[in-house]
Amino acid sequence: MDFTLTLLIFGWIFVAAWVPIVIATNRKTHPMALFVLFGAEMWERFSFYGMRALLTLYMSKVLFQAMEGAESRALGVYGSYTAMVYLFPVLGGLVADRIFGFRKAILWGGILMMLGHFTLALEGTLFEGSLFLFFFSLALIIVGNGYFKPNISSFLGDFYEKDDPRKDGAFTIFYMGVNIGSFLATLTCGYVGERINWHYGFGLAGIGMACGLLLFWICSRTQVLGDKGLVPPSVKERGPVVAGLRAPALVYIGSLMALPIVALMLNISNIVSGLLVVTTIGIIGYLVYEAVQLRRKARVMIASGGRPGAYLPEGEGTDEDTASPKAEGDRLLVVTVLFFFHAIFWALFEQAGGSLTLFTDKNVQRMLGGTEVPASIFQSLNPLFIMLLAPVFSWIWLRLRKRNAEPSTPMKFVLGLAQLGLGFVIIVSGAKLFATNAQVPMIFVVLMYLFHTMGELSLSPVGLSMITKLSPAKIVGFVMGAWFLSISLGNKIAGVIGQLTAAENLPDEASAYDTLALYSQTYLVWGVLVVLGAALVLLVLVPRLRKWMHGIH
Numbered sequence: 001m002d003f004t005l006t007l008l009i010f011g012w013i014f015v016a017a018w019v020p021i022v023i024a025t026n027r028k029t030h031p032m033a034l035f036v037l038f039g040a041e042m043w044e045r046f047s048f049y050g051m052r053a054l055l056t057l058y059m060s061k062v063l064f065q066a067m068e069g070a071e072s073r074a075l076g077v078y079g080s081y082t083a084m085v086y087l088f089p090v091l092g093g094l095v096a097d098r099i100f101g102f103r104k105a106i107l108w109g110g111i112l113m114m115l116g117h118f119t120l121a122l123e124g125t126l127f128e129g130s131l132f133l134f135f136f137s138l139a140l141i142i143v144g145n146g147y148f149k150p151n152i153s154s155f156l157g158d159f160y161e162k163d164d165p166r167k168d169g170a171f172t173i174f175y176m177g178v179n180i181g182s183f184l185a186t187l188t189c190g191y192v193g194e195r196i197n198w199h200y201g202f203g204l205a206g207i208g209m210a211c212g213l214l215l216f217w218i219c220s221r222t223q224v225l226g227d228k229g230l231v232p233p234s235v236k237e238r239g240p241v242v243a244g245l246r247a248p249a250l251v252y253i254g255s256l257m258a259l260p261i262v263a264l265m266l267n268i269s270n271i272v273s274g275l276l277v278v279t280t281i282g283i284i285g286y287l288v289y290e291a292v293q294l295r296r297k298a299r300v301m302i303a304s305g306g307r308p309g310a311y312l313p314e315g316e317g318t319d320e321d322t323a324s325p326k327a328e329g330d331r332l333l334v335v336t337v338l339f340f341f342h343a344i345f346w347a348l349f350e351q352a353g354g355s356l357t358l359f360t361d362k363n364v365q366r367m368l369g370g371t372e373v374p375a376s377i378f379q380s381l382n383p384l385f386i387m388l389l390a391p392v393f394s395w396i397w398l399r400l401r402k403r404n405a406e407p408s409t410p411m412k413f414v415l416g417l418a419q420l421g422l423g424f425v426i427i428v429s430g431a432k433l434f435a436t437n438a439q440v441p442m443i444f445v446v447l448m449y450l451f452h453t454m455g456e457l458s459l460s461p462v463g464l465s466m467i468t469k470l471s472p473a474k475i476v477g478f479v480m481g482a483w484f485l486s487i488s489l490g491n492k493i494a495g496v497i498g499q500l501t502a503a504e505n506l507p508d509e510a511s512a513y514d515t516l517a518l519y520s521q522t523y524l525v526w527g528v529l530v531v532l533g534a535a536l537v538l539l540v541l542v543p544r545l546r547k548w549m550h551g552i553h
């Protein structure tokens, strides 16, 4: 039996045994809602990553095959797609805050995503090779993801008190759902799509999304989700906004109208980069403005003898102080600062799917028991390590908390960056000191991914959890959307850094020694120096950020 199929079968059996264990061991500590959201998000990510596993391959080998420069076209569309996928959460979050509430936003997003996957499957069967249908399907997934992904994360925060000690643990378990989905998807949809039929692969992604949607919909009709995430009452009271239409109807119409525009933009990748930069500047500007306004409000309150908490010196707040406008403003500033460190983290972490895979292909000794391990298989190490380590991290945070030794959120970011940087130290050392014939032993890659994954677990779920702690309740959805923008930015920068290692930078007759030198130099500068430097800068900022968090851990 071939290696991928064996891995696929083992993967499913492992997950089928692992998930019940995780649920059973955490059932008493966490509300049921965690496991519902875990399941829904697991299936949504199954669809998202299942489709992504096939996307570039399908474009370059089938869809654009007859066109000139198929590969660079495919990569261009792929870049625009990933950037826009994390651009739309800003809108999705805003709509959830103001109009839909989390539940409705999640359902609407899930429906759009599911349709997108199914039309992608149809594009190859009924409407063979229709470019319009192809781009339209991607647009459905982009817009749908904008409603689904940020809001399911914000919604999870609703089931815990603002600064609940279980929160980081809950998000870590939730994050495991994300990665179980991506692990199974990459194996399964990749296999079905490449070996059997592309469109069955896409269809399978659609079925995954349908499972997640069904799970969420059924559970939202029971008591598990309580009365949380419902449509904000003010919306119900508000009458028609324009042309006799109420706000929700306008959102539905607006989302549908956005689809052809998004579809068109996918084809022009420069516009997307511009859009990304403009949106980032706009959003960061807005967050800072909001923070300054809140601080000003606090000052006005002081002048008019308002709430005592508002004029206590920084960091010396009483309980009352933690809810003051000053505290809310300061917390938004913390989000803004961490936004940039989050982007740096992803810019280097995301080398995994790009330059690191090519590096593994060219410069890693991959013979194992007489067969050569394919370079792409190394990418399943990250979700695998997450599955195994997420419960451990969730447990460690709680234990440390009990001993009053849990690192604060900014400190966890420092740890995340430091571990990412150490991962690069490992691979650079392997390349510089232990390579034979310009081939690095496999163990260095495995250890590097282990450190990258531990870094991810220290920072990424904690970041999601942080947003639900630090945002004023009324704009959680929006701030979460803004947070996703830093991922979008990180992915974009990842592409630029990846290009530094491209074969085009070397002369035609370059040997494996030359490529190895180029990789290790790039990783030394960006992965080690920049990342560890960022960790150091953040470390210096930690005391200030902690003050600005006003009592939130």
Ligand code: PHE
Residues within 6 Å of the ligand: 045, 178, 460, 484, 487
């Ligand atoms: N792998 C993560 C996921 O798909 C990447 C990510 C982290 C995306 C945080 C958004 C926010 O969820």
